[in-house]
Amino acid sequence: TQLLEQSPQFLSIQEGENLTVYCNSSSVFSSLQWYRQEPGEGPVLLVTVVTGGEVKKLKRLTFQFGDARKDSSLHITAAQPGDTGLYLCARIIQGAQKLVFGQGTRLTINP
Amino acid sequence: SQTIHQWPATLVQPVGSPLSLECTVEGTSNPNLYWYRQAAGRGLQLLFYSVGIGQISSEVPQNLSASRPQDRQFILSSKKLLLSDSGFYLCAWSVKGTDDNSPLHFGNGTRLTVT
Numbered sequence: 127t128q129l130l131e132q133s134p135q136f137l138s139i140q141e142g143e144n145l146t147v148y149c150n151s152s153s154v155f156s157s158l159q160w161y162r163q164e165p166g167e168g169p170v171l172l173v174t175v176v177t178g179g180e181v182k183k184l185k186r187l188t189f190q191f192g193d194a195r196k197d198s199s200l201h202i203t204a205a206q207p208g209d210t211g212l213y214l215c216a217r218i219i220q221g222a223q224k225l226v227f228g229q230g231t232r233l234t235i236n237p
Numbered sequence: 238s239q240t241i242h243q244w245p246a247t248l249v250q251p252v253g254s255p256l257s258l259e260c261t262v263e264g265t266s267n268p269n270l271y272w273y274r275q276a277a278g279r280g281l282q283l284l285f286y287s288v289g290i291g292q293i294s295s296e297v298p299q300n301l302s303a304s305r306p307q308d309r310q311f312i313l314s315s316k317k318l319l320l321s322d323s324g325f326y327l328c329a330w331s332v333k334g335t336d337d338n339s340p341l342h343f344g345n346g347t348r349l350t351v352t
Contacts, residue, residue, distance in 0.1 A: 132280075157338050168327050168343025169281070176338065214280060218338065223269050223288055223331075224296075225341055229280035 130215055130228035138234040142204055147231040149215035150197040156220055158198045160189055163212040163230075205235045239264035243328050243344035250351055256301075256315040258347050260328030263309065268330040270311040271341065272303055275325040287311060288333070323351045 131150045139145055149158065157176045161169035173182050175191035175198060182189045186209075188201040202209055216227045240263045250256060262268055269288055273281040283296045285303035293303050300319060304312045311328060325348055329341040 159338075159340060166348075167345050168329070169341075170343070171340040174338050174340065212279075216281075216341075223333070224271070224283060224286050224294075225331075226283065227273075227281040 130217060130226065132213075132215060132228035132231050134231060135229065136232045136234075138236065139205060141206055141235055141237050144201065144203050145205055145233070146199055146201045147213055147233070148197065148199050149228055151217070152196065154195045155217040156195070157218060158191060159216045159218075159225070160198070160200055161214045161216060161227075163214060164210075169212075169214055202233075205233075207235045207237050209233060210235050239330075239342065241328060241330055241342055241344040243326075243347055245347060246345065247348045248350070250318050250349065252320055252351055253317045256313070256318050256322070256349070258313040258326055258328075258349075260311045260313075260344060261309055262330045265309070265330070265332065267308060267333060269333055269339075270305060270309075271329040271331075272311065272313050273327045273329065275327060275346075281327065285313070318351045320351050323349055325349075 133148050159174045160172045163169040173189045178195045179193045180191045186203045190199050212230045212232050214227050214230045216225045243260050271286045272284040274284055275281050287293050287305045290305050301315050325346050327343050327346045329343045331339040331341050
């Protein structure tokens with residue numbers, strides 16, 4: 127299957143807390159992209175992970191690609207209200223030049 | 238720099254009426270173009286994508302169609318809208334790349350409500 131499962135679907139936490147969201151698949155993929163979407167706007171790319179075990183950091187956001195390249199996680203340290211949004215993972219379907227998205231995690235950071 | 242324009246931003250249409258949503262890209266040539274639909278702030282469902290003028294791949298059979306009359310123009314159409322066509326429609330483009338890691342660049346979407 128080419129499906130991407132994201133968990134949790136919804137997450138509401140207080141400012142300053144840490145959190146982790148997940149993106150899983152039963153099949154191996156060559157790379158994974160993470161996007162963030164704010165209400166009324168299109169998604170914006172945060173990062174692309176390519177190598178199994180790879181870790182990338184974007185300020186307080188840490189992205190990890192699983193060793194087997196079947197899963198990925200996004201960890202946010204000391205969450206802030208500006209982190210609120212829909213976080214989407216997506217994978218390229220090789221050879222087809224199209225991107226398939228997970229259902230997303232709706233994150234709310236309460237001040 | 239590259240920009241993508243989608244219009245209109247919002248649209249309310251009665252059931253059975255036609256639809257035409259337009260998307261144009263500036264600042265790049267020969268892009269891949271995509272139409273996605275998003276329901277209730279959830280994940281994106283790929284509807285159509287195009288790798289060149291006149292080349293359209295359909296992902297989901299339905300009463301929508303897409304056309305690419307020019308290199309940087311992508312149009313989503315319907316002859317008769319259904320209630321289930323309501324949603325947030327997003328156009329996107331990407332650079333053709335050899336490594337398949339090209340990110341998508343999205344427009345700001347069209348909120349369609351079919352009444």
